[in-house]
Amino acid sequence: MKIAIYPGTFDPITYGHLNILTKATRLFDEIILAVANVTGKNTLFSTDERVNLCSKAVEHISKVKVVSFDGLAIRFAEDVNALTIIRGLRAVSDFEYELQLSLMNKNLNADIETIFLVPDASYLYLSSSMVRQIVGLGGSLKNYIPFCVEEAIIQKFAELDLYDIKKSE
Ligand code: ADP
Secondary structure, X not given: OOEEEEEEOOOOOOHHHHHXXXXXXXXXXXXXXXXXXXXXXXXXXXXXXXXXXXXXHOXXXXXXXXXXXXXXXXXXXXXXXXXXXXXXXXXXXXXXXXXXXXXXHHHHOOOOEEEEEOOOHHHXXXXXXXXXXXXXXXXXXXXXXXXXXXXXXXXXXXXXXXXXXXXXX
């Protein structure tokens, strides 16, 4: 049984993440989408909210399980018997950081490989931070995030009064 983990912050999950995940289902028997319970980063959504949104977003993709994890992704991979960590590579800007991370993980456990998957061209410039920014400016992103995610962001921005522009009543 080939098990891989796909770790990340997923704040929130986008069609870019789902594109990578779908490609990974062709390579592995089970993929665990591992939502980092981050402490150092200020996330828009709590860990539970991110797990819930990811679970809804992957409902239609078989072989995928959504789980949150604390601490190092490599330790989580060991715990679930995964021999592979999947990461997405977009522009050159991802490369330096991702390479550093994968080398560090290799130092921690040389038996676990990191593989990089490249998304379809339409998702190359899509990131969770851009999604948060655009929705914050009142834009719609229906081609880039699932509807449930768009609804959740709109609600969150309203709740926290984070809109940069005030919508006319
Ligand atoms: P992290 O904080 O660990 O970078 P993210 O949720 O931002 O968490 O990303 C998780 C993984 O998904 C990373 O490897 C990132 O490069 C990749 N990723 C994010 N958005 C895209 C996208 N649009 N296309 C391909 N890979 C992506």
